[in-house]
Amino acid sequence: QVQLVESGGGLVQTGGSLSLSCAASGRYFSTYAMAWFRQAPGKEREFVARISRTSGNTYYTDSVKGRFTISRDNTKSTVWLQMNNLKSEDTAVYYCAADRGIVYTTTPQRYDYWGQGTQVTVSS
Secondary structure (H helix, E strand, O other), X not given: OEEEEEEOOEEEEOOOOEEEEEEEEEOOHHHOEEEEEEEOOOOOOEEEEEEOOOOOOEEEOHHHOOOEEEEXXXXXXXXXXXXXXXXXXXXXXXXXXXXXXXOOOOOHHHOXXXXXXXXXXXXX
16 A cells, blocks of 8 residues: 655746645565656646656656656655746646556556645646
8 A cells, every 4th residue: 555645736827936745654565666747627647757666767748748757766755846937737736646557658557556635727
């Protein structure tokens, strides 16, 4: 069992930056691939970024490539999402998720544990 708690959301202007954190409790954090998803009002939850168990591989949805960076520290059981050059279309609730599998997937249903989400609002 893994419990995930996100933090770091807030209100930022277009072009600004935010750093989201996801702290995990429970055992074996390093055995999970970790990901960030987001969900805007009236839209489905969408994949943002994923990092493998040992940080060897990272994946991003096209719309955030070059602007967002996912990272993790297994000694701290924490994963981060650094978001730069934010745009209004980045406004959403951002969720941290854990996957016991090793195969890259962007499908939310394939992830085993979820945090409660943190709101990110980008104003113009």
